[in-house]
Amino acid sequence: MISPTREESASEEGVRGAAGKESVIVRGVRKVYRRDAEELVVLDGIDLTVFEGEFVALMGPSGSGKTTLLNLIAGIDTPTEGEVVVAGTFLNELSEGSLARWRSRNVGFIFQFYNLIPVLTAVENVELPLLLTTLSKKERRERALTALRLVGLEDRSGHYPRQLSGGQEQRVAIARAIVGDPAVLLADEPTGDLDAKSADEILDLMETLNREFRKTIVMVTHDPRAAHRARVEKHLEKGLLVRG
């Protein structure tokens, strides 16, 4: 197990508040895509530490490697070089099956296009991650309804995604991300497909989750207004992390 350095974030101690333990450690990570003889370096030696309870915004132009970095933190992609430690687990050492199990317990993912399952109702969508637990049907349903209540959509629990607005769909997606009480929430352009009002509501919700429930959040965004709602901003350019 590597020990994370804290130098990088030392100057940000003030905005971290009560943050202490490292939640996400990315050390010397390179990600290279190869096609035939051609090599595309997407991430080129990234070092990043996110502490527990932090709300970090990853910004940068298209193709800068933001989403790739998020995928590495989520354990849905593997680095070509370097190490990734999330919630105390060294992801490089995990097999595919172990990674899947780890994701179900430690990470909540929020997508730009919500990605709800269209044939399932809101509550069934939220309940989906709980199918991987040993909870009873009743317990699963209760927890899903609690998560929906938290995002203010308990009254829409029986609605299908097509019957919800974009903002509501994203709130259901957030409920799905938090229903398993993961340590880290990863959001990829969560407001990218929403109007300003809905985007604000989603950002309010994420702030609440960070502030009141001490969820560590890493959010990829193009939107400076969204980034300003985070406590820490990081900028990526051409696969390199530059100071925000």
Place this chain on the structure above:
Amino acid sequence: MKHLPFIWKHIWHNKVRSASTVAAMAVCILLLCILESVNQAIVAGLATAKDSRLITRHNVSLVFTLPISHRERIAALPGVRKVSISNWFGGIYQDRKNFFPNFAVDLPTYLDMYPEYIVRPDERKELLADLKGCIIGPALAEKWGWKVGSVFQLQSFIPSYQKAEPFEFVVKGIYDVDDRKYAGTIRNLMFFHHKYLYEGTGQKIGVATFPIEIENADQAIAVAKSIDALFENSDAQTKTETEAAFRAGFVSLGGNLAFLLRTVGLAVIFTILLVLANTMSMAVRERRTEIGILKTLGFSNARVLGIILSEAVLLGILGGLSGVAAGYGMIAILPSLPEIGDAVRMFPSLGMTPKVAGAGVIVAVLIGLGAGLVPALLSYRARITGLLRQI
């Protein structure tokens, strides 16, 4: 099991596609079940054949008859114990759909040679004493409510057996069967005096087959050869074979129905497999993002594979059960259908056994598994980043 509602929701969501897939599968299983039931009916017919019995018929075809005089000459051959007579009468009771197998036989010798039709001595005595007398199977008695003394009429569809008025018969006995001793004995046959038919048609008819009982089953081939050699230079040459070979050949008269059905059945299975595989591939391709979401949420590759295979198998089970149910219904109504009914009635023991029904469902499940395997494996191997392109 907790994924079942999730799987069911997907099937229910695409009602038209799921229904057409299930229907296609059901047709496939229906055909298979009928085919196998017909095969079993054929095998049941062969099972009652005895090694010590030979059948002699016209060398060219069953359509041609042999002179009655052949009987005495055959009986005189060494190794032959008894010779009887049997003609397929083709009698219709009231309507073609009521058809049941009926034979004009030399009753005294025939009943001696076929102990599987158990007749009470008093009924046998009455039967032999009355030219219009007949003996019927228990299934016929039950179906038509016939008892000893009941009178009914049959009109043959074979032109040479037809006369102005139908033949009238009196039930003189109801034969019994012993399934332990003679498994597969058919229960809906009718036998009457060949002499009655012979006299009734102006003594113009011949003999369709001579059932022959021989002294030693091991000598069957030699005796058969000696019978055929006896009539080698006559106008009515014979073909003699064991009863099992005769029945097998008789069954194959219609162009080997069983083989044809089996070939068609296999072709249908293969076609349905391709159709279902295509349907499953389309369904999974449409759900690439969803599979990516599941994997992101922590569903393992194996679990995703299981979900997709379960969906295919569930479609298979639905198709299989529908096909088996349709098969039961079809077998029940087939005998009453015009044209087809005549062919089907050749197999009086035709019916779908639980074993055939179970096999039908198993085949459906296997088709489902086969169809779902490729898309399931592709989903198993697909990487999340490839499935979720927008990430």
